[in-house]
Structure formats: C-alpha cells, structure tokens
Amino acid sequence: MKNKQTLVNDNSLKDFNTEEIGDDHLYTGLQTPLRADAFKVSDEEKKEKIALLFEDIMNVIGLDLTDDSLKGTPKRVAKMYIDEIFSGLNPKNKPKIALFDNKYNYNQMLVEKNITFYSNCEHHFVPIIGRAHVAYISSGKVIGISKLNRIVQYYAKRPQVQERLTNQIAEDLKAILQTEDVAVIIDAKHLCVSSRGVKDDTSSTVTTYYGGAFNNAAKIVELQNYLN
Numbered sequence: 001m002k003n004k005q006t007l008v009n010d011n012s013l014k015d016f017n018t019e020e021i022g023d024d025h026l027y028t029g030l031q032t033p034l035r036a037d038a039f040k041v042s043d044e045e046k047k048e049k050i051a052l053l054f055e056d057i058m059n060v061i062g063l064d065l066t067d068d069s070l071k072g073t074p075k076r077v078a079k080m081y082i083d084e085i086f087s088g089l090n091p092k093n094k095p096k097i098a099l100f101d102n103k104y105n106y107n108q109m110l111v112e113k114n115i116t117f118y119s120n121c122e123h124h125f126v127p128i129i130g131r132a133h134v135a136y137i138s139s140g141k142v143i144g145i146s147k148l149n150r151i152v153q154y155y156a157k158r159p160q161v162q163e164r165l166t167n168q169i170a171e172d173l174k175a176i177l178q179t180e181d182v183a184v185i186i187d188a189k190h191l192c193v194s195s196r197g198v199k200d201d202t203s204s205t206v207t208t209y210y211g212g213a214f215n216n217a218a219k220i221v222e223l224q225n226y227l228n
C-alpha cells in the first residue's frame with residue numbers, strides 16, 4: 001500500500017494500478033474531475049449518444065435487444081443517467097438557495113439529520129446508499145431547512161467517492177452560509193464493497209467534516225448526542 005499523502009500532494013494516481021484505485025477508493029481532489037467541454041453538448045444529445053453506447057454494451061455481453069423487455073433499456077438508462085442519477089454534474093441543476101436574516105437570533109447549532117441519499121461510486125458505477133447529517137451555526141443568515149437536503153442530493157447525484165461527497169457538501173454550505181461553522185457526517189454502504197469485491201455486507205463507511213466551532217470536542221459530543 002503506497003503512501004496516500006503522495007497522491008494528495010501531486011494530485012495524481014499514476015503510481016497506482018486500476019485495481020488499487022477502485023478497491024481502495026482513491027481519488028484526486030475536491031473537485032469532480034470534469035472535461036472542459038462537459039456541458040457544450042445538450043442533454044438531449046447526450047441521451048442519444050449514451051443510448052447508442054449502452055446498446056453496444058448490452059450487445060457485447062450477449063443480450064438480445066429485439067426482446068421486448070430489453071429493447072427500451074438503452075434509452076431508459078440514458079435518461080436516468082442525465083435526468084436523475086448524474087444530474088448533479090451539471091451546475092444548471094444546482095438548487096437555488098435563498099438566505100434569510102436570522103430574525104429569531106437562534107444562535108445554537110441546527111442539525112438536519114438522517115438525510116437519505118443515493119449516489120454512485122465513481123470507480124464501479126454501482127450505488128452508494130447512505131445517510132447524511134449536516135449542521136451549522138448561523139453567522140447572521142439562515143437557510144430554508146429543505147435546502148440542506150437539496151444540497152446533499154445535488155452532490156450525491158454524481159459519480160462519487162464518499163470523502164469527496166462529504167467535503168463538497170461542507171465547502172458549499174460554508175460558502176452559502178458565509179461561515180466556517182459547518183459539520184457534515186455521512187454513514188453509507190457501498191454496493192461495490194457489499195455486492196462484489198470483498199463482499200462485506202455488514203460494514204459501512206463513516207466520513208466527517210468539522211469546520212470552525214465544530215472542530216471542538218464538546219461540540220462534537222453535543223452533535224453526536226443529537227444523532228443517537
């Protein structure tokens with residue numbers, strides 16, 4: 001096992017082979033790696049292209065696409081990729097956020113817990129199923145509570161690794177809420193771990209982000225108490 005610090009510093013996985021990158025869930029940075037021309041093609045064009053390519057995959061694995069049950073699958077998969085499970089790649093789908101003045105002068109943590117999400121592992125393209133808990137302390141502005149759920153869903157609807165998902169949610173919340181006082185905890189099951197590979201169906205993965213006032217033992221204990 002190579003030193004993971006190396007990859008953080010040089011932002012490269014060139015010393016790792018494909019299997020290591022997948023099974024160790026290594027990744028290169030906070031930003032989702034996107035092509036410069038990622039959104040120059042319309043959603044409709046992308047769906048047409050994906051449908052053709054997915055048809056190829058189905059053909060190659062030996063499926064008979066004249067079968068009534070299978071013939072609509074390429075188009076269904078293409079639509080699902082663009083409109084649903086990978087819709088969070090496109091900034092145009094980012095939730096519109098309005099901030100409000102903190103008129104109640106509520107100055108304790110607000111915790112939105114048990115936000116169920118479905119994402120997909122970027123190494124295997126199989127689901128990550130989990131719960132996110134997000135918390136913040138107002139710096140003078142507050143956000144509609146459902147927007148916290150929507151921010152989680154937006155970043156979940158990308159090919160992901162859990163560490164990046166955690167940090168992308170935290171960084172966006174910090175920017176929106178204009179505060180460092182943000183916490184994100186994610187507990188998720190990865191189907192690439194449970195249904196294949198090491199085939200461990202009982203383990204789950206926990207990742208955390210404690211910013212500002214949350215980077216404090218007493219605050220972490222308080223937050224954890226609300227999650228029990």
Ligand SMILES: [Zn+2]
Nearest residue numbers: 121123124192
């Ligand atoms: Zn995976």
